[in-house]
Amino acid sequence: MTYDFDAMLQTIKDKQWSLADIDWDAPGAETMTDELRAKMQPFMADLVWIEHVGARGFASLATKAPTPVIREIYEYFHAEEQKHANAELALMKRWGMLGEDGQVPEANINVRLAIKMLDDYGDTLPLTGLATLIPLLECALDGALVKFLLEEVEDPVCHEVFRHINSDEARHITVDFQVLELIGAGPLHRLLIESLGNLKPQVIIGLIVVFTPLINKMRDNIVAMGLPEQKLYNAVKRFNTIGARGEFTQRIPAYHVLRAQAAMVIDRTSPYHKVLADPMVKLTSYVPARLLGKPQAWVDEVTPEPTSA
Amino acid sequence: MKGFDGVLLRGDAWREHDMSGQRVAVIASADEAAEMVPFVVRSAARVKVFQDTPGPVVPRALPARGLRSTARVQRAAAWFHLRTTVRDPWLRRQLTPYVHRPPVVRPHYYAALQDPVCKLYTWPVYAVARRGVRSAEGVEHQVDVIICGEGVDVAALLKEGRRRR
Numbered sequence: 001m002t003y004d005f006d007a008m009l010q011t012i013k014d015k016q017w018s019l020a021d022i023d024w025d026a027p028g029a030e031t032m033t034d035e036l037r038a039k040m041q042p043f044m045a046d047l048v049w050i051e052h053v054g055a056r057g058f059a060s061l062a063t064k065a066p067t068p069v070i071r072e073i074y075e076y077f078h079a080e081e082q083k084h085a086n087a088e089l090a091l092m093k094r095w096g097m098l099g100e101d102g103q104v105p106e107a108n109i110n111v112r113l114a115i116k117m118l119d120d121y122g123d124t125l126p127l128t129g130l131a132t133l134i135p136l137l138e139c140a141l142d143g144a145l146v147k148f149l150l151e152e153v154e155d156p157v158c159h160e161v162f163r164h165i166n167s168d169e170a171r172h173i174t175v176d177f178q179v180l181e182l183i184g185a186g187p188l189h190r191l192l193i194e195s196l197g198n199l200k201p202q203v204i205i206g207l208i209v210v211f212t213p214l215i216n217k218m219r220d221n222i223v224a225m226g227l228p229e230q231k232l233y234n235a236v237k238r239f240n241t242i243g244a245r246g247e248f249t250q251r252i253p254a255y256h257v258l259r260a261q262a263a264m265v266i267d268r269t270s271p272y273h274k275v276l277a278d279p280m281v282k283l284t285s286y287v288p289a290r291l292l293g294k295p296q297a298w299v300d301e302v303t304p305e306p307t308s309a
Numbered sequence: 310m311k312g313f314d315g316v317l318l319r320g321d322a323w324r325e326h327d328m329s330g331q332r333v334a335v336i337a338s339a340d341e342a343a344e345m346v347p348f349v350v351r352s353a354a355r356v357k358v359f360q361d362t363p364g365p366v367v368p369r370a371l372p373a374r375g376l377r378s379t380a381r382v383q384r385a386a387a388w389f390h391l392r393t394t395v396r397d398p399w400l401r402r403q404l405t406p407y408v409h410r411p412p413v414v415r416p417h418y419y420a421a422l423q424d425p426v427c428k429l430y431t432w433p434v435y436a437v438a439r440r441g442v443r444s445a446e447g448v449e450h451q452v453d454v455i456i457c458g459e460g461v462d463v464a465a466l467l468k469e470g471r472r473r474r
Contacts, residue, residue: 018447021473062407075361079432079433082447083445083447087447119398297399303448306448
């Protein structure tokens, strides 16, 4: 049965929300203890940046969308990921995590590498590659991090914000996989040609230097906060589970490549960690951020303010 | 207009309205925005342009009749104009067309967008609230004047604004 993208677009429009809908001064901020604040600050900073980078990914996808309706959906998703980053930054502000000057926290080096990759190559990556990578990132990073946050934090405003975010993310994941179904149902020769197009040096280097350490770094952060890494692995497993439900997704070679990588990510005994991922985390930690140059202006768009004059 | 405390302009009404010192939001297609924005930027204190899918813009009409019908030449001319006029790479990226359609002739659009009082947003607008425009990145952009293009469903935006009050 063909998926009704028009109905999904209408639902997305109907479910829009704004930071101005939330009472950011409501009681509950006091539940954030000094100890928890110190523990959560780097985690929240990572989360904000991952949403922000995800937004940029959807901006690239919009330019390659297979239909006008899917393009419009991606334009909304681009904005919604930005909204999630804004809302999470507003939570950081509420919890006193932004410092006196309200400065947006610095992105870590792995996020900076992802930004560089998107700035330089984001719009030239083929649809099949990007459309497969984004749901994996959404399942892995967003899913795991958001669940962790709700378990750790009592503040009712945080729970209100994440009710909205989770509802948006559920639609993102649904559309992501339905688009994979649509792409997978296309002629096999086109899939193969597009897949060969994915074999560009920037894609392969991107997977090894950007994506691999990004996900392992996140695991390190989760473990450092005393959380079982199994939470992240369960989230990664969703990529495989949801993809396996589809009739045509499995015809996409890029899906198999990323699924194989996801399987290695969740197997801690795999040589992938010892030989590739963990050394890449260490290696990238030595990359001076200034070597990456000035990121494009979209990185400055994130704001904790519900209104703008 | 009921539902918005400021002035909401439709059709050609923006041509007659004095926007001196006002904060203005323009919600329009790329072609309409390219016509409105240079005019608005001249007098307004702040201009926020909410433009949907970007379209090609050229500074003047292509000379030869035969050339005008050649899609490749049109695309090249629009690309060259964008590449040489807009310096910021992200703004250029926001203005790069990804759906092919014939270019519009607007010599001052890119200069107007780069005016310090002007900012381009590509976020979809989903509601007009009492104090301004709400777009899908979750921010309420508070303005005194809203100019809507022909294709904008103003009634639906106002209804959404009232529903969320």
